[in-house]
Amino acid sequence: MTFPVITHHGGTRGVTGSCHQLHLDSATSLLIDCGLEQGADARPDSSALGFDISGIQALVITHVHLDHVGRIPALLAAGFRGPIFCSEPSAKLLPLILEDAFKLGISSEPAHVTRFLQLLKSLVEPVAFGQWHSLIEQGHLQCGIRLQRAGHLLGSAYVECDISTPEQSCSTRVVFSGDIGAPYSPLLRPVQPPERADVLVLESTYGDRLHPDRSNRRQRLEAAIDRALADQGTILIPAFSLGRTQELLYEIEEVLHLKGLLDTSGAAASDDQVDWAQLPIILDSPLAQRVTQVYRELHQYWNDEARQRLSEGRKPLGFSQLVCVDSHAKHQQVVNYLKSTGRPAIVIAGNGMCSGGRIVNYLKAMLGDPRHEVVFVGYQVKGTPGAVLQAGAEKVELDGEAYPRRIKITTLTGYSAHADQAGLVDFALGAGRAAKRVVLVHGEGRAKRGLASALRSKSAELGCEVDVTVPA
Known part of the structure; x- marks a missing residue:
């Protein structure tokens, strides 16, 4: 097997439940988000973790909406004690969001809530935007992450993972978009596309449509x-x-x-x-x-x-x-x-x-x-x-x-916190170098198909070849 490999534990059947495992080798991996399935996406056991946590070295959070963090209580209950990396705003917001979810979904017993929050806070490690942070240095394997503003809500980020092995002449860059914001969002700084991506795991919530003018x-x-x-x-x-x-x-x-x-x-x-x-x-x-x-x-x-x-x-x-x-x-x-x-x-x-x-x-x-x-x-x-x-x-x-x-x-239109098709295409292809491979998640089937078509058309227009895939 050629690494890195991505396993999706949610976020492929609809717009909720985002959870992606990045396998760096046969024994080492990172988890990007650990979200809850909601609405029509939800299964009877949707709050359960549903996968083996052995080998997961760290959890990286793009933002603190429940469809991206709602399974963290189950992750901790399964024994995960690795670091939880996120932006500083997300680090301050995460305990608030998960305390409420814990009380509603697991236990409102004060002692249980206190123990959960103490454990959660002990694992959270804030990471500054725009700076590389080394996660793994094992001699044969190095991996660092960098969080960049995603413009979706305060503290939201997309995650760049840079992976190096002695066999590689150049590192492999895997980017997880999280949720990409739309322009003209109050309070938020605009998103900037990644400078490089060998693999881009891209949300597709509004991949089949363009938003009306948001300025009015x-x-x-x-x-x-x-x-x-x-x-x-x-x-x-x-x-x-x-x-x-x-x-x-x-x-x-x-x-x-x-x-x-x-x-x-x-x-x-x-x-x-x-x-x-x-x-x-x-x-x-x-x-x-x-x-x-x-x-x-x-x-x-x-x-x-x-x-x-x-x-x-x-x-x-x-x-x-x-x-x-x-x-x-x-x-x-x-x-x-x-x-x-x-x-x-x-x-x-x-x-x-x-x-x-x-x-x-x-x-x-x-x-x-x-x-x-x-x-x-x-x-x-x-x-x-x-x-x-x-x-x-x-x-x-x-x-x-x-x-x-x-x-x-x-x-009222214009209030979407998600980029439309044009914004997503620009995020994937608008930087200095287009993503080589794009994996579409976090969207209904029609949205994914529409975005896939737009990405292929735009990449052909730009004269670059992009492999677009949709996980089953």
């Missing part, structure tokens, strides 16, 4: 809120706690700032635009609040525009009209208040696919009222209630019970 998405969000104010209803925005919630807060603060409703301290300014000035922005997710606080602390990783707003005295992720709901009792009070009064409000709550979390209670209370509106700003995995709602179904099942739908449904 704030205006579309503002228009949706204006409609809700006119209808005297509540806007429900299902959003994951990590990434999308912070983008929404950032853009809502921009709307309020441009309307002159905030002074530079983030406090509401007096104004005759009564509706907007009194509109509560309700963040009903304890996890999202903790994640947002970490985002604030990591402002040195923000892009230039976001840091400029801070220097002007603005508070992009913390302004006066932002109302944070912590306890479950307070959450239920807010649900009942909005249902009974019909007061206009914006509610951001998890989870993003309406398959659990506090958004479900809001939906149960408001699905039958046409004054209200659900605004989707994220990808809805097939098989989730969010996907059913987005398709305009007359009924949706929540917690095993069918609810009739009269609430309005809107999908």
